[in-house]
Amino acid sequence: MRESLIDVKSFSIRLHVHGDLDFFLGSRAGPGRVERRLSEKTSVKDVIESCGIPHSEVDLILLNGEAVNFGYAVRGDAEIELYPPGIQSSNFREKRLQATGINAFVADGHLGKLVRDLRLLGIDVAYDPAAQDRQLVEIASRNNRALLTRDRRLLMYAAVQHGYYLRSQNPLEQTIEVLRRFDLGSILSPFSRCLRCNAFLEPAEKEKVIGQLEPLTRIYYSDFRRCTGCAQVYWSGSHFTKLQRRLKEIRANLGS
Numbered sequence: 001m002r003e004s005l006i007d008v009k010s011f012s013i014r015l016h017v018h019g020d021l022d023f024f025l026g027s028r029a030g031p032g033r034v035e036r037r038l039s040e041k042t043s044v045k046d047v048i049e050s051c052g053i054p055h056s057e058v059d060l061i062l063l064n065g066e067a068v069n070f071g072y073a074v075r076g077d078a079e080i081e082l083y084p085p086g087i088q089s090s091n092f093r094e095k096r097l098q099a100t101g102i103n104a105f106v107a108d109g110h111l112g113k114l115v116r117d118l119r120l121l122g123i124d125v126a127y128d129p130a131a132q133d134r135q136l137v138e139i140a141s142r143n144n145r146a147l148l149t150r151d152r153r154l155l156m157y158a159a160v161q162h163g164y165y166l167r168s169q170n171p172l173e174q175t176i177e178v179l180r181r182f183d184l185g186s187i188l189s190p191f192s193r194c195l196r197c198n199a200f201l202e203p204a205e206k207e208k209v210i211g212q213l214e215p216l217t218r219i220y221y222s223d224f225r226r227c228t229g230c231a232q233v234y235w236s237g238s239h240f241t242k243l244q245r246r247l248k249e250i251r252a253n254l255g256s
Ligand SMILES: [Zn+2]
Pocket: 194, 195, 196, 197, 198, 199, 227, 228, 229, 230, 231, 232
């Protein structure tokens, strides 16, 4: 008797995911689908995230064929289709949930190499290796930055409007992922930003920076840039050749 009462109240959700969203489902489910039974009304955001998919990865939700937002309360049997950003569909364009044109980021503390690559390309990335989870979420939300992380719990905070879970653990692949996900190819401005502190670089006269240079650098180089934030001086030395090689590598992979 008791069991049948519970059965009457509960309802079933069938989740179908598109694009690469099955990445988040792991091996628990069949390819691209999950079934759940719920016993009380639940927001779509909570349903999606209980299956391991952060809301920041979902651009369109169709519930029984109708586009809904994350706050929609699921009360009965439902078929839910989830689409990631970038899956082109002319339908429901105005129902997309992720903003476009995001070009500023905050990265969590384990992503130093990715941060360096992105700054090398001139992309604005806030980064403090010592930042706590709460601070990262706050910076993302307050400054309208997309949170880059490999911690999917972080992306599940309601305050996180924009974010991205890096699929790869390889910094070069991560860089390509970010450039593609946020469509940054057309705004790249290499060597315009400080790799250490993210501030812009400006041309600097040799006399102004000579005190910061090693003796050989003073002799062999004449073009310098200085960071407007931390005053770090940059010139076309051996580190520059290495950075140029990295840039070439990124561009080659982005094109492929
Ligand atoms: Zn700097």
